[in-house]
Amino acid sequence: MTNLTNLVIPLLIIAATVNVFAQKAKIYVEQVTLKTYPFSDPNPVPETGAIYPYFKFEGYTAKGADKEWKMVVLENDYIKVFIAPEVGGKVWGAIEKSTGKEFVYFNHSAKFREVAMRGAWTSGGIEFNFGKIGHAPTCSTPVDYAMRQNKDGSVSCFIGATDLTSGTNWRVEINLPNDKAYFTTKCWWHNPSGLEQSYYHWTNGGFKASGNLEFIFPGAYRIGHGGEVGKWPVDEHGRNLRFYENNNFGGYKSYHILGGNTGFFGGYWHDDDFGTAHWSEYDEKPGQKIWIWGLSRQGMIWEDLLTDSDGQYVELQSGRLFNQASRNSSKSPFKHRGFPPGSTDVWKEYWFPVKGTGGFNVASPYAVANVIEQNGSLSVRLCAISPLNDTMRLFQGGKEIWSENLALKPMENFERSIDTKGVAPLRLVLGDNLLEWEQGAIHKKLSRPVKSPPDFDWGSTYGLYTQGEELVKQRLYKDAWAAIRECLKKDAYFLPAISLKAELLYRRAEY
Structure with missing residues (x-):
């Protein structure tokens, strides 16, 4: 009996180990029914100007009907991501599975309205825009796509198209690892022509507006499309613009946040104790933007125009340049950029949910944390995004005063209150700089001009x-x-x- 026991136990351990490592993310196609408000066939005469040789869609309807849409679904134990190759290849929505909450706005109706460069556009999800300022000509029409199960257990959906206005080619790999609570979007953009082309790329993510939403965008300034400069997060009138409800003045809001050298931004719905976050290398995506339709009637009419049941939304966007520069921005430090002939640009972004932290002020693809100083102690509330088996250390004046090993699965929480004494600065580090917080600043401040010299002669x-x-x-x-x-x-x-x-x-x- 002892010999049999000695044989069975190692076999069970091996079987359990194999089962863990054999787990894979799933990728499949699903037909999803959405109440759809379609657009017409295009005007047979192509538009002259910036979007030539594209035709424009000019007919829209207030009457909807159920329609099945092809969705490529990426799924693991933690999140589920929907991609719509028939609607520009956009990420239609994403769900955190333990709560069932959307960390990317999923619009349960497809209400196409005249918003984009070619007209037709629908809200929500994450869309990819390349070429010239505005919603890309491909945002509401089918794009090429391919699906792949990868050897590392992850899954990928590739989408892409050619921008006919410039002849440039773009591709995006939307990848879901088997053991992480994030998905990534890796972009390739190539200019095969012999001429410099206009350079515009922004990824526009949609997120619900309700639920006491706080915009978590480290920075010191907000700049406009024309390079106009304002204060952030508290504006010139003392309003804390970080909270959605405090933007109940004027019309549409378009804030490009600048001044912090940080790779993360996001939002937190305090009523739900749930949030969403984005991370990339700062040099790859320095543009960080908040778009609000406006809380006045001017903006709120778009709730009914764009959805039947999912409520108003906001957009949190990432860009290759500091702002979505209009013509007037040329006379500010935030100028346009050209795309050199024969060149290719590549960059990668991470998108993930957050829960149980009461907000956050530092984030990475490994973990998200809300670190708060209070009455001689440091409160740490952390949500794991990747599997963790690392030591968290707290330093004061360069000397380690506390440490603890964290063994967490994705979306598991950790909470501690740590006694601190003295006035020396604090620094909290997870593992080998997987996550880092420094006292007194949630970001590394940039030192760069935000206004052009007033005496420069533009007529010279x-x-x-x-x-x-x-x-x-x-x-x-x-x-x-x-x-x-x-x-x-x-x-x-x-x-x-x-x-x-x-x-x-x-x-x-x-x-």
């Missing part, structure tokens, strides 16, 4: 050239030609302007 040779260069990067070639002509009137031998004039002639096929 260099000023006119800069305007022409900026206009080319916005595909405003007629206006760019006028600026370069004026520049060369001042200095006929200004070589950068001569070179830009040659490029404009080439674009016009005047060789």
Whole structure:
């Protein structure tokens, strides 16, 4: 009997170990029925200008009908992600499974409205925009897609298309690991042409507005599309704009948050003790934006226009540049950028839920924490995003004063109140810098100008050239030609302007 026991126990241990490592994420196609308010066939005459050669959709309806939509579903033990290849390849929504709560807004109706560059657009989820400012021409039409089960147990859905206005190609891999409570979006963008193209990329995530929502965006400034600068998070009138309900003034809100060198941002619904977070390398995605339709009637009418039952939403967005620069931004430090010929850009983002932390002020793909100083102690409330078996340490003035090993599964919580004494600065670290909090700042402050020199002469040779260069990067070639002509009137031998004039002639096929 002893020999049999000695044989069975190791076999059970091996079987359990194999079972753990054999677990894989799932990927499959599911037909999801949504009340759908469709759009018409396109105008047969293509639009001239910035979106040529695309046609525009101009017909919409107030009458909906149930329609089945193809969804690619990515699922593991912790989260479930829906992707709609027939609607621009957007992430239609995402759910944290232990609570059943959405950490990405899932719109249960598809109400297409005239919002995007080609007209048709629907709200919610996460959409990918490439090319020129605005919702991309592909945002409401089918894109290419492929599904893959990966050797590491993760699953991937690849989406992509060609932007006909510039000839650039974009691809996105939406990947779900088997043992993490996050999914990633990895983008490739390639310019195969022989000319510089306009450079615009923003990923727009939709999230519900109700539930005492707090915007968690480390920074010191908010900038507008034209480079206008305001204070953040408390504005010039003493309003704490971090909370959605405090934005109940004026019309639409478009805040690009700047001033903190941090890779994370997100939101927390305090009524639900639940949140959502985004992380990327800061250098890859320095643009961090909040979009609010507005709490006035002007904005709230869009709730009924865009959904039947899911309520008002907000957008938390990430971008390759600091702001979604309009024409006026050219005269601020936040200028446009060109996409060099033959180049390829690649970047990666993480999206994940948070629960049970009462908010948060530091986040990474490993964990999210709310660290609060109170009455000689440090309160730590943490939610694991990846499996953890690491030591958390607290340092005061460089000396370790507390440590504890954390063994947590994804979405499990940890909470401690740690006694602290003295005035030396505190620093809390998980493992090998998997998560780091420093006293006195939830971000590393940036030192960079937010306003252009007021005495710069935009009518000078260099000023006119800069305007022409900026206009080319916005595909405003007629206006760019006028600026370069004026520049060369001042200095006929200004070589950068001569070179830009040659490029404009080439674009016009005047060789």
